Amino acid sequence: MNKTDKVDMTKEQQVKIDREVEFLKQLHQAAQMGRDTLEHVNGNIGPGELRNAVEKDIFDYSDVCAQVTRKLEEKGETPKPVGKLPRMMAGMMIDMKINDETSDSEVAKMIIDGTTKGVTECTSKLTDFSDVDNDVKNIGYKLLWVQQKNIDEMRRFLHN
Secondary structure (H helix, E strand, O other): OOOHHHHHOHHOOOOHHHHHHHHHHHHHHHHHHHHHHHHHHHHHHOOOOHHHHHHHHHHHHHHHHHHHHHOOOOOOOOOOOOHHHHHHHHHHHHHHHHOOOOOOHHHHHHHHHHHHHHHHHHHHHHHHHHOHHHHHHHHHHHHHHHHHHHHHHHHHHOOO
């Protein structure tokens, strides 16, 4: 989209595009945070079924990030990365909680807890931005699906 296109738009059309861009940027941050956090977890756990499951989830989050990036680029925008402080804090928490003694069950509980917060935030965003085009909104629903799938996958590692 070039400047001439923006000049020819009505204020209503511009507001709609601005809301879609804002929604997409928020979705990208949420998907990026999920992916980055799982990558950090992956770096702290050994080989096995849990690691394989985490790697699949990382791939799914990366796919959402790529979809959002493509959609933003169509609108002449770029994703807004997650800030250094939230990433650093998440990494420090993971490093403090996961060590060689941490069971797969404990790691799975941590992932479920974090992802449940993500589901709540994503659901709230979908409500707040219910007026955006369906193709944009569907990316939000895909992120929600990825998060729910992540939780469901981690449940199999829970045991007493």
